């Protein structure tokens with residue numbers, strides 16, 4: 361498969377692909393006999409969402425060369441995401457990362473069990489990544505999940521971020537804090553090392569306080585990141601959980617060059633079917649908005665909020681909305697004033 365020309369990609373993401381195994385029909389992990397097999401992983405979710413909206417995207421990852429790797433590769437290709445930068449683990453012990461997911465139903469909480477350690481992605485080596493990757497895309501995106509996996513992947517990821525930045529690629533980063541992968545102190549120490557290279561930074565209000573020990577209002581905290589580091593755009597999602605199946609979702613984006621905040625009416629009363637991956641869907645929409653408009657944050661907020669809101673209504677990690685669906689939803693959202701929407 362030929363590697364594409366310089367900057368042929370709009371977006372390349374780096375991360376571990378996960379096989380998601382969930383019992384059907386609200387069955388329990390501890391009881392059911394069958395699993396539904398799906399594909400997920402934060403950085404894949406972003407690449408899929410952006411591809412569905414029309415960007416040319418790919419994932420940099422490492423998979424086993426066996427049939428389960430082929431299943432995942434096939435799924436990814438079916439969404440139009442490129443596997444040009446997949447590495448393959450030929451060893452007889454090659455494994456995919458797995459997560460088991462039990463859907464909750466109030467008052468039973470959803471459950472996640474990870475089985476991802478020592479899978480093929482953990483053997484990813486910087487020397488096996490082709491040099492062309494660093495000039496292949498307009499934008500590179502990864503998350504704190506990748507940095508948290510282990511020391512070796514952390515150093516590989518940091519080196520890759522530096523190489524992308526040095527090659528003139530826009531660097532996008534989502535903290536995506538996971539308490540089962542690392543502590544807040546470890547996360548802060550590591551992420552502060554990469555923020556000098558980050559252009560677009562996704563960090564929730566809670567994470568700004570808990571991990572970065574920021575104080576002040578949400579907007580003050582967002583702005584402070586771009587005062588300390590040369591970050592151009594800081595985006596923060598906001599979710600209100602009214603009940604397990606009814607959420608409100610919105611976001612704020614800070615544009616450092618203009619010293620301006622962008623906001624819109626949040627999506628209220630979302631009928632939540634599966635919230636996993638909605639943060640990633642937000643990023644796919646926000647990056648689509650930015651990359652398709654030359655950096656217009658009002659587009660980022662409109663596409664980000666709409667893509668995330670819809671993802672909440674769909675089972676599985678991956679977004680499934682094309683541009684037409686998202687633009688129809690944005691139009692309807694803009695026509696529905698805050699009063700009438702709240703009164704629904």
Ligand SMILES: Nc1ncnc2c1ncn2[C@@H]1O[C@H](COP(=O)(O)OP(=O)(O)O)[C@@H](O)[C@H]1O
Nearest residue numbers: 535536537538539543544564566567570571639
């Ligand atoms: N240092 C920390 N210690 C404990 N919990 C944290 C810390 N930082 C963030 N969190 C929590 O972790 C969860 C995930 O964080 P976040 O970075 O917003 O990822 P996501 O985009 O998946 O919501 C949030 O509930 C947040 O409040």
Ligand SMILES: O=C(O)C(=O)C[C@H](O)[C@H](O)COP(=O)(O)O
Nearest residue numbers: 400401402636637638639640677
């Ligand atoms: O934890 C991981 O390693 C994963 O990749 C699992 C999930 O796919 C994403 O974390 C979803 O993240 P949200 O979009 O914030 O819901």
